[in-house]
Amino acid sequence: QQPVQSPQAVILREGEDAVINCSSSKALYSVHWYRQKHGEAPVFLMILLKGGEQKGHEKISASFNEKKQQSSLYLTASQLSYSGTYFCGTEGKDSSYKLIFGSGTRLLVRP
Amino acid sequence: DAGITQSPRHKVTETGTPVTLRCHQTENHRYMYWYRQDPGHGLRLIHYSYGVKDTDKGEVSDGYSVSRSKTEDFLLTLESATSSQTSVYFCAISDSGLAGETGELFFGEGSRLTVL
Numbered sequence: 001q002q003p004v005q006s007p008q009a010v011i012l013r014e015g016e017d018a019v020i021n022c023s024s025s026k027a028l029y030s031v032h033w034y035r036q037k038h039g040e041a042p043v044f045l046m047i048l049l050k051g052g053e054q055k056g057h058e059k060i061s062a063s064f065n066e067k068k069q070q071s072s073l074y075l076t077a078s079q080l081s082y083s084g085t086y087f088c089g090t091e092g093k094d095s096s097y098k099l100i101f102g103s104g105t106r107l108l109v110r111p
Numbered sequence: 112d113a114g115i116t117q118s119p120r121h122k123v124t125e126t127g128t129p130v131t132l133r134c135h136q137t138e139n140h141r142y143m144y145w146y147r148q149d150p151g152h153g154l155r156l157i158h159y160s161y162g163v164k165d166t167d168k169g170e171v172s173d174g175y176s177v178s179r180s181k182t183e184d185f186l187l188t189l190e191s192a193t194s195s196q197t198s199v200y201f202c203a204i205s206d207s208g209l210a211g212e213t214g215e216l217f218f219g220e221g222s223r224l225t226v227l
Contacts, residue, residue, distance in 0.1 A: 002153070002170070030212040041201060041218035042154070049210055087153055089216070097142050097161055097205075097213045100170065103153035 001025055003090045005102035012078050012109045020073040020105045022088030031064050031071040032089035032099060035082075042087060045073075058082075078109045114138050117202050117219040125227050130189040132222050134202030136182075142205045142213065143185040145169075145177065147198040148221075154201065160185055192226045199223050 003024040010018055022031065030049050034042040048064035048071060059076045075082055085106050089099040114137030124130055134143060142161055146154040146169075156169030158177040166177050174196060176188045189196055200222045208214040 002155075030208075032213070032216065034216070041220055042216075044215045044217070047208060047212065047215065049208075049212055089154075091213050096211075097207075098156065098159060098167070098169070099144070099205075099213050099216065100156055101146070101154040103151065 002100055003088055003102040005086075005088055005105050007105060008103075009106040010108070012082075012107065014080060014109055014111055015077055016109075018075045018078060018107065020075075020086050020088075020107070022071045022073070022090070022102055024069045024090045024092075026069065026090070027093045028064075028066065028069050028090050029093045029096070030091040031062075032091070033062055033071075033073050034087045034089065034101075035084045036087065036104075037084040045086075075107070078107075080109050080111065083107055083109045115202065115204055115217055115219045117200075117222045119222060120220065121223050123225045123227065124192055126193055127191050130192050130224065130226075132187040132200055132202075132224070134185040134187070134204075134219060136185075136204045138204060138217070139182060140204040140206045140217075141182075142207075143179065144203040144205075144216070145175075145185065145187045146201045146203065147171065147196075148201060149198050157187065157200075189224075192224075194226050197224060197226045 033045040036042040144159040145157040202219040203216040
């Protein structure tokens with residue numbers, strides 16, 4: 001089953017923060033996050049395993065609560081380049097290497 | 112950039128005709144995936160492969176078949192295309208992560224298919 005992402009869309013002013021959530025009904029082994037700009041392919045941001053927290057190469061970090069089967073992506077001091085659609089992908093504990101994506105969260109950062 | 116190419120990049124076909132999309136990689140990655148992307152649905156997994164001649168179904172596999180006779184090529188076939196299969200198709204590749212998880216997915220540029 002597809003993980004559920006929220007919100008579906010968010011509009012920010014440059015410099016503001018945002019949180020994107022991803023929730024699954026299945027026990028998870030890992031969670032991936034990707035960003036896709038219009039007309040382009042999705043690009044990898046990070047992978048999280050077993051309750052770990054990771055930091056991306058920008059002011060982007062994420063957490064993974066294995067017990068709640070939830071992950072959150074944190075974008076701080078957003079930049080115009082952060083605009084795009086963010087997808088979480090989940091790998092179930094019973095379905096290795098089968099990555100299922102949520103329907104995405106559209107993020108628009110305005111000057 | 113990961114060496115992954117999709118062909119054709121654009122195709123217009125008629126209902127009932129067979130269509131084959133090709134994904135070719137030069138990275139020797141073990142895992143290959145086909146996703147379709149439609150507005151409001153995100154990326155939906157069609158089929159994936161975990162080795163040569165080893166494939167499995169995804170979320171939306173009806174009407175699609177795949178084959179992987181070589182590590183570098185993963186073919187997606189629509190035996191008889193329908194208008195509901197109009198979509199953008201993405202191929203992706205990955206290897207195992209350090210902890211055995213699915214590693215980073217590298218996506219191809221996508222193939223836009225229109226079925227009239």
